Amino acid sequence: MRVPFAAGLTADQFVAAFKYVETQRLVAEPVPGISAEPDEQNARYFGIKIDGPHESPFEGGVFRLELFLPEDYPMAPPKVRFLTKIYHPNIDRLGRICLDILKDKWSPALQIRTVLLSVQALLSAPNPDDPLANDVAEQWKTNEPAAIATARQWTRQYATGK
Amino acid sequence: MPKDIISTQIQAIEDVNNIFQIPPSTARILLQFFGWDKERLVERYYDGDQDRLFEEAHIINPHKLPRQDSNTEHKEMTCEICYVDYPRKDMTGLPCNHRFCRHCWVSYLQSKIMDEGTGEKITCPAHQCPIVADEVTISHLLQGHPEIQARYEFFVAKAFVQGNKLVKWCPAPGCENAVRVNTVEARPVKCKCGHAWCFGCQQPTHEPVHCPTLKAWLKKCADDSETANWISANTKECPRCKTTIEKNGGCNHITCRSLNCKYEFCWSCLGAWEPHGASWYNCSRFDEKDSMQARDQHSRSRVSLERYLHYYNRYHNHEQSQKFEQQLFAKVDKKMEEFQQRGMSWIEVQFLKKAVEVLCLCRQTLKYTYVFGFYLRKNNQAVIFEDNQKDLEMAVETLSQYLEQDMDSATGSASSSSSSSSSSSSSSSSSAATTAQATSNPTVLADIKQRVLDKSQYCESRRKVLLDHVQDGYEQGVWEFDAAGN
Numbered sequence: 001m002r003v004p005f006a007a008g009l010t011a012d013q014f015v016a017a018f019k020y021v022e023t024q025r026l027v028a029e030p031v032p033g034i035s036a037e038p039d040e041q042n043a044r045y046f047g048i049k050i051d052g053p054h055e056s057p058f059e060g061g062v063f064r065l066e067l068f069l070p071e072d073y074p075m076a077p078p079k080v081r082f083l084t085k086i087y088h089p090n091i092d093r094l095g096r097i098c099l100d101i102l103k104d105k106w107s108p109a110l111q112i113r114t115v116l117l118s119v120q121a122l123l124s125a126p127n128p129d130d131p132l133a134n135d136v137a138e139q140w141k142t143n144e145p146a147a148i149a150t151a152r153q154w155t156r157q158y159a160t161g162k
Numbered sequence: 163m164p165k166d167i168i169s170t171q172i173q174a175i176e177d178v179n180n181i182f183q184i185p186p187s188t189a190r191i192l193l194q195f196f197g198w199d200k201e202r203l204v205e206r207y208y209d210g211d212q213d214r215l216f217e218e219a220h221i222i223n224p225h226k227l228p229r230q231d232s233n234t235e236h237k238e239m240t241c242e243i244c245y246v247d248y249p250r251k252d253m254t255g256l257p258c259n260h261r262f263c264r265h266c267w268v269s270y271l272q273s274k275i276m277d278e279g280t281g282e283k284i285t286c287p288a289h290q291c292p293i294v295a296d297e298v299t300i301s302h303l304l305q306g307h308p309e310i311q312a313r314y315e316f317f318v319a320k321a322f323v324q325g326n327k328l329v330k331w332c333p334a335p336g337c338e339n340a341v342r343v344n345t346v347e348a349r350p351v352k353c354k355c356g357h358a359w360c361f362g363c364q365q366p367t368h369e370p371v372h373c374p375t376l377k378a379w380l381k382k383c384a385d386d387s388e389t390a391n392w393i394s395a396n397t398k399e400c401p402r403c404k405t406t407i408e409k410n411g412g413c414n415h416i417t418c419r420s421l422n423c424k425y426e427f428c429w430s431c432l433g434a435w436e437p438h439g440a441s442w443y444n445c446s447r448f449d450e451k452d453s454m455q456a457r458d459q460h461s462r463s464r465v466s467l468e469r470y471l472h473y474y475n476r477y478h479n480h481e482q483s484q485k486f487e488q489q490l491f492a493k494v495d496k497k498m499e500e501f502q503q504r505g506m507s508w509i510e511v512q513f514l515k516k517a518v519e520v521l522c523l524c525r526q527t528l529k530y531t532y533v534f535g536f537y538l539r540k541n542n543q544a545v546i547f548e549d550n551q552k553d554l555e556m557a558v559e560t561l562s563q564y565l566e567q568d569m570d571s572a573t574g575s576a577s578s579s580s581s582s583s584s585s586s587s588s589s590s591s592s593s594a595a596t597t598a599q600a601t602s603n604p605t606v607l608a609d610i611k612q613r614v615l616d617k618s619q620y621c622e623s624r625r626k627v628l629l630d631h632v633q634d635g636y637e638q639g640v641w642e643f644d645a646a647g648n
């Protein structure tokens with residue numbers, strides 16, 4: 001992909017400008033099961049929809065998320081948060097996600113689509129040993145079938161239909 | 163960053179470089195990983211699993227680098243951060259071969275260095291790549307960004323000092339130097355700024371006392387001193403119940419504050435108040451039996467405080483004198499000029515400065531002998547130590563007296579002395595009045611010089627005797643210390 005060189009930009013503006021192209025590509029060529037919609041007011045803000053993965057308690061649900069690119073993106077990670085209520089040991093009541101690449105394992109070479117795919121993968125493989133929502137993780141560890149049933153129930157209740 | 167620190171690093175890197183035949187940038191990362199302990203690195207390098215060593219240090223084994231194919235260098239590749247295509251040769255990568263464009267690198271380094279405040283542990287920007295960025299690559303990328311470069315160098319130097327047991331920052335306020343030693347031990351070092359300090363505890367040089375003892379002393383002083391001084395001056399204990407009583411106003415008739423006691427006694431003689439009868443506000447019973455007994459008891463209970471104060475006051479006294487050192491140096495500077503105007507050469511007048519240096523050094527030592535003495539249990543060697551201390555104390559007093567006072571009268575003050583000086587009272591007249599008349603006489607100047615030299619040499623020798631004696635005692639294990647200082 002070629003972008004004409006924009007004169008007078010600092011190194012980070014330059015990088016950010018080009019990195020932005022990637023988010024446009026995400027909008028234009030969505031990954032199966034993931035879609036991104038740029039906000040009309042704010043070019044750094046995106047509405048995301050992720051389909052619950054097959055054979056997971058979240059199957060059949062469509063989960064809405066928000067994604068925000070901070071000023072220092074891509075050197076700092078994007079901010080991603082679930083808007084749809086979800087019963088998951090690594091996602092808390094406010095929709096915040098416990099995922100290493102969104103924190104200290106962030107690399108500027110990661111793409112938004114990789115990040116969203118990782119979030120989707122987290123739905124397939126909850127990790128109760130590194131919990132963000134302690135009560136959920138507790139149930140996931142002590143009574144997994146019950147936890148999965150609750151997750152299904154929440155998916156039906158909050159993540160299907162309009 | 164201090165130059166000698168940089169050269170120390172470079173020396174260590176070169177040494178490792180010569181032994182292993184690896185690039186300096188790799189050597190630096192390895193050294194940092196081993197806390198700049200060259201020996202340990204060499205040991206590990208030769209008798210361990212080298213691949214694992216490199217892996218743990220987050221570098222690629224420089225002996226196993228993939229060969230660069232010069233044909234592909236002109237081919238374009240995409241920067242994985244900004245997705246712009248560049249010729250391969252214009253991209254920068256670490257030995258892991260993840261390459262990124264210069265813009266992205268600079269932006270990445272800026273964020274790591276300026277925002278996150280890291281320097282020595284910046285890894286490759288690629289996802290999950292642990293390879294540490296070396297200094298050469300970073301410095302090269304930061305050309306044209308002096309602000310980031312300076313910050314980076316600061317972090318690298320800081321990491322060097324923190325990671326290196328053989329280097330410590332000079333503790334003098336405002337001094338940015340670090341001092342390097344060859345072996346880790348608590349011993350006096352001197353910074354280029356002139357500050358002499360202990361490499362073990364970073365306190366000012368504190369011979370003959372050892373670091374842990376000094377630490378205990380400083381803590382005791384911090385805990386006790388304010389109150390101890392005041393208590394000693396302003397309070398006494400009730401002879402009956404030992405409650406501490408503060409004297410309030412001039413009256414010697416004291417009634418114990420304790421509600422259970424209410425003992426009435428005389429502040430002056432510590433005897434019961436009753437027999438004082440009508441001699442209001444006045445004590446004439448100081449030598450009577452019951453009051454002597456009371457004072458005895460009182461003093462026993464006070465003895466440990468008094469003892470502490472004895473040592474503390476002497477320690478503190480030398481500490482106070484040290485504060486006037488700068489003034490004394492300035493004064494002696496003037497004297498030296500004066501002597502030069504009177505015909506002595508620059509080199510000949512240096513003895514004065516040297517004498518002040520000796521004086522300061524001896525005071526410093528004396529100060530810490532009181533810490534040593536405070537914790538020292540009495541034995542025969544302790545008596546000898548105290549004699550040595552007394553001798554040094556007297557020698558220092560004489561030298562100090564000579565430099566701070568007698569010198570003025572001997573040479574005349576700078577303003578009054580210059581004019582008439584034809585009379586030739588020749589040799590060593592100790593009378594200040596006579597010498598004042600004769601200061602431009604070369605033999606008189608020489609005489610003054612000789613006396614200062616003699617005195618400072620005597621001080622130096624007494625200091626050495628004391629320190630050697632203490633050192634021998636340490637080595638032969640004759641010193642016994644009492645943690646409580648009793």
Ligand SMILES: [Zn+2]
Nearest residue numbers: 241244263266
């Ligand atoms: Zn780039």
Ligand SMILES: [Zn+2]
Nearest residue numbers: 258260286291
């Ligand atoms: Zn890499």
Ligand SMILES: [Zn+2]
Nearest residue numbers: 332337353355
């Ligand atoms: Zn210094």
Ligand SMILES: [Zn+2]
Nearest residue numbers: 360362363373
């Ligand atoms: Zn020390």
Ligand SMILES: [Zn+2]
Nearest residue numbers: 400403418423
């Ligand atoms: Zn009392």
Ligand SMILES: [Zn+2]
Nearest residue numbers: 428430431445
């Ligand atoms: Zn009395």
